[in-house]
Amino acid sequence: MADHALSGAPALLPLYAKAAATAPLHRGDTLPDSSYTLADQAIDPAHLVAYQRVCGFGVSDVLPPTYLHVLAFPLSVALMTEQAFPFPLVGLVHVANSITVTRPVRSAARMSFRVHAANLRPHAAGRQLDLLAEATVDGELVWSAVSTYLRRGKPPAGTAKKERQNPTPAPPAGxxxxxxxxxxxxxxxxxxxxxxxxxxxxxxxxxxxxxxxxxxxxxxxxxxxxxxxxxxxxxxxxxxxxxxxxxxxxxxxxxxxxxxxxxxxxxxxxxxxxxxxxxxxxx
CATH class of the missing domain: 3.10.129.10 (Hotdog Thioesterase)
Known part of the structure; x- marks a missing residue:
């Protein structure tokens, strides 16, 4: 696996511009065999507080688990704008997300991140794949996430058609x-x-x-x-x-x-x- 070790978080606006310009070039049936890493990153306290307030968390030096997704997200976008990535970024739908935290992480910690893609598979509405992200502190895995994306399109032959379900018009329990x-x-x-x-x-x-x-x-x-x-x-x-x-x-x-x-x-x-x-x- 090719490892792209970055010295800083990539800026998202240029990546979005790249994604728009190169959209027609993204096609294929395999995921790139590469990972993106970013080591020894300090947390910006002002940015953390801004995130906590927008998302409804109490202001604290403990990082919300979803905040680490934000910190890893630029690496995911860098990977998805690789020429070898099979789908254009525009049009991918984030359909599921799983986050595991092993212990609280405080803002004084210095974080290292790694992202790679895996598990390209058929879906009733097209194809989907996973972006896998990890965060470590001093070599200890403290957080991991799986973000599942759907590329809509004609499903591969033999894919079972998903039955449409009408939502139940009732308030959630509890x-x-x-x-x-x-x-x-x-x-x-x-x-x-x-x-x-x-x-x-x-x-x-x-x-x-x-x-x-x-x-x-x-x-x-x-x-x-x-x-x-x-x-x-x-x-x-x-x-x-x-x-x-x-x-x-x-x-x-x-x-x-x-x-x-x-x-x-x-x-x-x-x-x-x-x-x-x-x-x-x-x-």
């Missing part, structure tokens, strides 16, 4: 929070995460991609859901979620979390019952 997602949350989250996809920024740019209004980032919704459970989670856990219908901004969502023997089940819906996020936190 609702722990009713959260307002204002119309500018896409821009605010984009400012701290660097993810300035046009579908999140303004209704006019979102309409170019078929959405009636801007939509909330899936990782903002996951972060906001975990923030609603702050103080009820142990030091080590795994948070698995699937992203369902997009949250059209502005909106109010109901965050449901039902306690189980080994953690929490998660169910985030609109007030009309439309599902936006499902998943679980396991200890």
């Amino acid at each position: 609702a722990v929070a009713q959260v307002r997602a204002p119309g500018d949350i896409g821009r605010r989250y984009g400012d701290v995460s660097g993810d300035r996809n046009p579908i999140h920024l303004h209704k006019l740019s979102a309409r170019l991609f078929g959405f009636p209004s801007a939509i909330a980032h899936g990782m903002w919704l996951k972060a906001r859901t975990l923030a609603a459970l702050q103080g009820r989670l142990p030091d080590a856990y795994t948070a698995d979620v699937a992203f369902k219908l997009p949250v059209l901004l502005p909106a109010t969502v109901l965050i449901g979390a039902e306690q189980k023997a080994d953690g929490w089940s998660l169910d985030v819906r609109s007030r009309s019952g439309k599902p936006h996020l499902t998943g679980a936190v396991t200890f």
